[in-house]
Amino acid sequence: MIVRVFGLSAIVTVLALVAAFVYQGWTGLALCAILGVLEVSLSFDNAVINATILERMSVFWQRMFLTVGVIIAVFGMRLLFPLAIVWITGGLNPVEAFRLATNPPADDAAYFPDGSPSYETILMEAHPQIAAFGGMFLLMLFLNFILANRDLTWLSWIERPLSRLGRLDQLAVVLALIALLVVAEYLAPDDTRATVLIAGLLGLLTYIIVDGLSSLFQSEQPGIEPPPVPAPGSHLGPTRPQPATVAVGKAGFFLFLYLEVLDASFSFDGVIGAFAITPDPIIIALGLGFIGAMFVRSITIYLVRQGTLGQYRYLEHGAHWAIGALAVILLLSVHIHINDVVTGLVGVAFIGAALASSIRANRREQDAAGAPTTSVGADRR
Template identity: 40%
Template sequence: MRYLRYLLIPLACCAGGLAIVFGLQGLEAAWITLVLLLLEISLSFDNAVVNARVLDQLSPGQQRFFLTWGLVIPVFGVRFAGPLVMVSLAGGVGMGEALEAALRQPARYRALLELAEPRILAFGGMFLLMVFLRYFFDEAKTLHWVRPLERRLSAAGRIEALEVALALSLLLILAAMLPAELRAEVMISGVIGLVLQLLSTSLAQAFGDEEQAGARLAAGGGLVSLLYLELLDASFSLDGTIGAFAITQNLGLILTGLGLGALFIRSLTLMLSREKALDQLVYLEHGAHYAIGSLGLLMLSGIVLAQHHLHLPEWVTGLIGIVLLLLSLADSLRQRGFPRHSR
C-alpha cells in the first residue's frame, strides 16, 4: 500500500483524462486511450528503472533538478512531437500541415497515413525488435523469467551481432513478400530504425555500466549529468512513441494516451528509487521487453497484412502487452519471498 501514495496524482489525472475522452469521442476512443496509457507505462518501465538506478548516485539537489526539469524534454517533447514528426517525414509534408490535417481534415490525414504507414511500421517494428533482441541476447544476463527460452537467448549472445543479423534477415524476408514498389522504402525505413536503436544504445553504453555512469554523473554534476540523463531518457522514450502506431492512427488519442502515461514516469522513478522496489518486482523489466518484442513483430506483420486488406484489431494488439506485463508482475510477487539465487 505504501507504493500507492506515489501514484495518486497520476491516477487522478488519468481518470480525468479518460472521462474527457469518453465524453467527447465515446467508449471505443476511451478504451484505446486506456490501452495506450497502459502500453506507455509498460514500455516506460525500463526507463524508470534506469532513471532510478542513476538517481541513487546523484546528490539530493541533482535529483530534484532532474525530477522537476530534466524529464520535460524526453517525456513530453519526444512523446508529443514524435508521432507528428513521423507522419510529417513519411508523408512528405510540413509539421504544421500534418497537424492541420490531423485536427481538421481527417480524410487528408488518413491519406497521409496510408502513404506513410509502411515506412512507419517498418521503422518502428525494427526499432522495437532490436530493443527486444538486445535485451535478451546478453551473455552476462543471469536473471531469467521464461528460463528455457531466455537461457538459450543469453547463451546465443556470445555470438557477436547475432541479433543484428536476425533482425536484418527478418526484414529481407518481409521485403520479399511485398510488392516491388514498396520493397525499397520498407527496407530503407527498417534499416534506419535498426541503426537508430543501435546508435542510441551504443551512445548510452559509452558512459560505461550503471555504476560507472553513476560515478561519473556524481563527479561531473551540472550539464554533464543532465546531458547524459536526457540522452538515455530520450532513447527509451522513443519506444512508446513508435509502439503507439501499432495501437491506433488517431493522433489525438496517441497524444492523450502517451501524455497521461508519461505522468507515471516521474512517480515510478521516485517509487523505485526510494522504496527499492526492483529488489522485489524482479521480472517486470522482462515483461516490458516481451511486450516491446511483440509490438515490433506485430508492426512488421501489419505491413504484409495491409497488402491483403487485413488489420489486427487495436484492442488485441494492446491487450497482448498488458497481459505480458501483468504476468511478469504476478510472477515477481510470487518470487518475493525466495532468495535471489533460487530464481
C-alpha cells in the same frame, strides 16, 4: 507516496478531460478518456523497462525525464510527430498539415471531395516505414537482453540456450537484419519495400549508436553511489541486483537520450492506433500525451521508488519478452493489420506471468528459510 507520485498525473488528467470537453463536448471527453486508458494499458511494459534504466540515472537526470521528457512525449511524439509525418510524406508545410488535421472530410472519408487525401490517410500510408523503424529498435533491445549471459533467468528452457548462442559476436545485429530482410522481401508492399528497408536500418543504427554511446560514457565515467532501494516488507533487500553506480554527466545524458528514443519507439503503435478511434490530433495529444504519457511516467517512478523490480525478480524479463512480442507485431503490421487490443493483451500476459512467477519464487524461498510470509527472499535463483 502514491499521492506524491500520482498526484500531478491526476491533476493533469482532470485538466485534459476539461480541455477535451471544452473542445468537443461530451464526445471529446469520452474519446480523450478512452485514449488515455488505451495508452496506459499498452505501455505498462514500457514503464517497467523505463524503470530499469531510470534506476541507473542520477536524481538530476531522473528529474529531466519527468520534466523535459514529458514535454517531448506529450508535444513531440503525440502532437508534432504525426504532423511531421504528414507534412513530409504529403509534401505539405506545417501550417497546411495542421489545417488538414483539424479539418477532416465529412463522414470520416479517406479523401476530400477534390480527391486530396485526408490527414489520417497520409499518416496511415506512412505506417510501414514507422513500424519498421520502431520494430527494429525494439527488436534490438529484446535481442541484446535475451542473448546476454545472466545468472537470473525466467523462461530458463529457452533463455539459457539463447544466452549460450549470444556468445557469438554481433549475433543480435545479424538476427535483426535477417528479420528486416524477410519483412522487406515478403511483407512490405512493392511500392514501400525500399523505404521500409531504409527505415528499418535507421531504427537498427539508432539503437546501436545511442546504446553504444551510453555504454561508452558509463564505462569512462563511473558515476556516483546510488541510494539504497529497499524492497517494501523485506528485511533482506531487493532480489534484483542494483547498479553499483548511477550515471551522471555525459553518461546520464546518453541514458536520457536512449530512454527518450525507447519511449518514442513504444509510442508508434499507440499513435497510429489512436487514429482508429479519432483522427483529431488535439484529442490524441490530450488522451495519449497529457493522460497516458503522464501516468506511464508516474508508474515508472513508482516502480523505482518502491523497489518493485527488486521485489519481483522476473518482472524485467517479462517486460523484455513483451517488447519482443511488440517488435514482432510492429514488423508484421507492415502488411498485416493487428488490433491494438491484441498488442495490449500480449504485453499484459507476459507481465502478469512474470509477476506470478516472481511471487511463487519468493514464497518458495520463504518456505525454505522459514521466513515470515510478509518477507521477500533476496537470493538469486
